[in-house]
Amino acid sequence: MRPILLCLTVLAAAQAVETGSPIDDLRLSVGVVLAPKVNELVSNASGATTDIAWDDAKRYNLRYSAEYVRGARQRGIGKGGMLWSAGLSYADLDLTPGVYQSGGSERVNTRPDLELHSKQYWAMGSLGYAARPRYTEFGDWHWEVAGVGRGGPTMNQTQGYDVFGNAVRKDDWGYGWELGARAGLVYADAGWIIGLSGEWAYGQTRSTFTMPNLDTSDLTITRNGPAVDLAVGWRF
Numbered sequence: 551m552r553p554i555l556l557c558l559t560v561l562a563a564a565q566a567v568e569t570g571s572p573i574d575d576l577r578l579s580v581g582v583v584l585a586p587k588v589n590e591l592v593s594n595a596s597g598a599t600t601d602i603a604w605d606d607a608k609r610y611n612l613r614y615s616a617e618y619v620r621g622a623r624q625r626g627i628g629k630g631g632m633l634w635s636a637g638l639s640y641a642d643l644d645l646t647p648g649v650y651q652s653g654g655s656e657r658v659n660t661r662p663d664l665e666l667h668s669k670q671y672w673a674m675g676s677l678g679y680a681a682r683p684r685y686t687e688f689g690d691w692h693w694e695v696a697g698v699g700r701g702g703p704t705m706n707q708t709q710g711y712d713v714f715g716n717a718v719r720k721d722d723w724g725y726g727w728e729l730g731a732r733a734g735l736v737y738a739d740a741g742w743i744i745g746l747s748g749e750w751a752y753g754q755t756r757s758t759f760t761m762p763n764l765d766t767s768d769l770t771i772t773r774n775g776p777a778v779d780l781a782v783g784w785r786f
Contacts, residue, residue, distance in 0.1 A: 573633065573680055578783055579781035584775035584777065588772075589772070590604065590708060595765070611641060616638050617674070632678075635676045637675070668706045672726070676696040691735060691736065708720055755773075
């Protein structure tokens with residue numbers, strides 16, 4: 551009887567090492583996002599247009615996310631499975647330029663106190679692959695890769711002029727989206743999880759403004775770069 555019990559114990563331990571716990575997580579994360587590029591096409595009342603690039607803005611901004619992450623049950627030793635997630639994200643990007651560039655010339659922003667932001671209120675989702683969780687004496691861990699998408703309404707700001715030539719700030723709702731890929735490691739112990747992931751994404755956000763002096767502005771914010779996210783949460 552004792553040899554049989556010993557064999558059952560060894561088999562159970564081996565299975566635990568190979569499979570770990572199922573992925574059924576609520577994750578809260580904060581990320582560092584590389585600043586996007588900003589271009590603005592300004593048209594005056596007579597129809598003349600000026601293409602302006604914003605430059606010398608804050609290089610990095612923070613992003614906050616809440617996701618429910620679910621992994622398909624792994625079947626068989628050594629196999630991973632599909633991973634999907636759904637959630638919400640929020641970012642407040644400080645895009646206040648130090649200089650404006652247009653037609654080869656450069657103009658210093660004389661009103662940096664009029665901070666220009668892009669606030670993103672987005673839904674998000676991902677679909678990918680998670681390796682089988684592995685059990686160690688310190689807890690479960692696994693790696694995962696996924697395609698990720700975000701999109702939704704955005705509150706953007708730009709700087710223009712009133713009828714007296716004074717600089718003013720203008721707000722307007724727009725829309726935005728981004729698509730990319732991410733990869734990371736997730737560690738779980740006693741229900742708690744912590745994860746670190748890297749991402750590369752491309753996307754755009756657009757808004758159209760009518761200024762007090764009747765100039766119109768078409769603003770395009772383009773993201774094409776990396777981000778790093780640190781997540782904590784709970785595995786059910």
